Amino acid sequence: MAKVVEPNPEFTKKVENGGPGGETLMACYLCGTCTGSCPSGRLTAFRIRQTIRRAQLGLKDEILPTEELWLCTTCYTCVERCPRMVEIPDIIFILRNFAVREGYMSEAHKKIGENMMKIGSTVPFGDDMKKLRASMGLPAEPPTTVSDTKAMEDFRKVMEITGFDKLMKGGKK
Amino acid sequence: MAKFALFLGCVAPYRYPGIEKATREVFKALNVELVELEGAGCCPAPVVIRSFDQTTWLALGARNLALAEKKGVDVMTICNGCYGSMFEVNYVLAHHPEKLKEVNEVLAKVGLKYNGTTKVRHFAEVLYKDVGVERIKAQVKNPLSYNVAVHYGCHFIKPSRIKNLDDPERPRILDELVEVTGAKSINYKDKIMCCGAGGGVRSRDSAIALKMTEEKLKNVKKVNGQMILDVCPFCHLQYDRSQKDLPGYDIPIIHLSQLYGMAFGLPKESLGLDAHEVKFKL
Numbered sequence: 001m002a003k004v005v006e007p008n009p010e011f012t013k014k015v016e017n018g019g020p021g022g023e024t025l026m027a028c029y030l031c032g033t034c035t036g037s038c039p040s041g042r043l044t045a046f047r048i049r050q051t052i053r054r055a056q057l058g059l060k061d062e063i064l065p066t067e068e069l070w071l072c073t074t075c076y077t078c079v080e081r082c083p084r085m086v087e088i089p090d091i092i093f094i095l096r097n098f099a100v101r102e103g104y105m106s107e108a109h110k111k112i113g114e115n116m117m118k119i120g121s122t123v124p125f126g127d128d129m130k131k132l133r134a135s136m137g138l139p140a141e142p143p144t145t146v147s148d149t150k151a152m153e154d155f156r157k158v159m160e161i162t163g164f165d166k167l168m169k170g171g172k173k
Numbered sequence: 174m175a176k177f178a179l180f181l182g183c184v185a186p187y188r189y190p191g192i193e194k195a196t197r198e199v200f201k202a203l204n205v206e207l208v209e210l211e212g213a214g215c216c217p218a219p220v221v222i223r224s225f226d227q228t229t230w231l232a233l234g235a236r237n238l239a240l241a242e243k244k245g246v247d248v249m250t251i252c253n254g255c256y257g258s259m260f261e262v263n264y265v266l267a268h269h270p271e272k273l274k275e276v277n278e279v280l281a282k283v284g285l286k287y288n289g290t291t292k293v294r295h296f297a298e299v300l301y302k303d304v305g306v307e308r309i310k311a312q313v314k315n316p317l318s319y320n321v322a323v324h325y326g327c328h329f330i331k332p333s334r335i336k337n338l339d340d341p342e343r344p345r346i347l348d349e350l351v352e353v354t355g356a357k358s359i360n361y362k363d364k365i366m367c368c369g370a371g372g373g374v375r376s377r378d379s380a381i382a383l384k385m386t387e388e389k390l391k392n393v394k395k396v397n398g399q400m401i402l403d404v405c406p407f408c409h410l411q412y413d414r415s416q417k418d419l420p421g422y423d424i425p426i427i428h429l430s431q432l433y434g435m436a437f438g439l440p441k442e443s444l445g446l447d448a449h450e451v452k453f454k455l
Binding site: 019020039040043044067070071072073074075076077079080085089092093094096097100105106108109110111112113116120121122123124125129132133136137138142143144145146148150151152154155157158159161162163164167168 | 221
């Protein structure tokens with residue numbers, strides 16, 4: 001028997017008001033140009049039109065726990081071709097923000113977040129790299145958060161004020 | 174000519190320092206002054222930061238922009254990811270005064286304020302528009318003759334509605350910038366397609382990112398591309414490191430700054446090409 005899911009207009013509103021671009025959600029008339037243009041959808045089961053439709057209907061549980069939500073590379077091809085000027089990647093970011101608040105985040109992404117809290121960079125920075133830099137005539141450490149203690153403290157403080165550190169502790173997947 | 178604060182980002186200085194070195198040398202040769210942006214942090218990366226929390230993304234981006242504003246210089250990035258992230262942070266803050274206010278409340282606690290005056294520039298845009306093809310041509314001491322497959326990446330031109338740099342479907346800027354050196358920019362299938370790494374896909378699901386990368390490599394191989402040219406260290410990393418898992422392509426990767434380093438006759442050691450996974454045997 002077919003599963004009946006009730007629309008949830010409250011969640012739809014939350015997406016529309018969830019950040020810049022959210023207000024374009026209801027402009028989508030489901031033409032599918034986005035799905036036809038999506039390099040990720042070409043190789044996977046990710047269908048961006050479906051995600052947008054689900055968001056229009058407020059089907060939170062059909063979106064937030066899914067892997068598909070994280071298969072968008074944010075290449076912006078869809079938004080370039082969308083005849084309704086729907087800010088599709090912006091909506092993806094809004095939905096991901098909600099997913100993370102519900103605890104859906106991957107260990108790999110958490111690790112990047114932890115590195116950000118530690119040295120202000122997405123990737124670790126070790127001695128081998130410092131050596132390579134020096135061998136090329138560059139300062140072993142660039143004048144960024146990796147070598148500037150005060151700057152790193154400020155960077156971390158910003159992440160604490162916005163609650164990023166707590167967000168990272170909420171993961172359940 | 175205006176000077177710029179060189180925004181290093183993460184992948185260039187901490188993974189491919191040859192890109193940083195080549196950029197510094199090439200801009201010196203072109204007489205464009207680059208100053209340091211002391212204390213800069215990650216742009217921040219859309220992967221985790223924007224996907225996790227947009228307020229943190231805006232605040233950390235504004236922190237970098239405020240540092241440049243304090244110095245009275247615009248920011249120049251050498252990476253599509255940094256460019257896309259900081260350009261969009263700037264755009265959001267310019268169009269949503271309430272967000273700028275919110276962000277400034279955070280920045281006040283670290284002694285900073287952002288007034289919204291910093292411009293975010295991509296180094297290829299600076300080369301094309303500010304320096305110009307003629308001045309670049311004058312520096313070419315070692316004309317090249319390779320068949321180069323240009324990879325635009327996603328966040329240099331797109332979203333074009335706010336960047337207005339070039340046609341998002343048929344861009345020309347990078348092809349022209351490559352051909353100044355004498356090299357030939359070859360056409361290939363799905364040239365403007367993504368490398369596969371962005372949006373957190375590489376870190377979360379590397380097998381899927383790899384499939385996209387292989388599509389691109391296959392298409393470049395088919396038309397005998399001798400190298401892939403990028404303007405983004407993250408695409409650069411994806412193409413270079415992925416080939417450890419995709420044997421048989423053996424297509425070296427080069428950042429535009431490194432290609433110019435070659436064409437300008439800079440010492441090979443200063444380009445860092447030997448530190449790549451896929452070696453140049455040209």
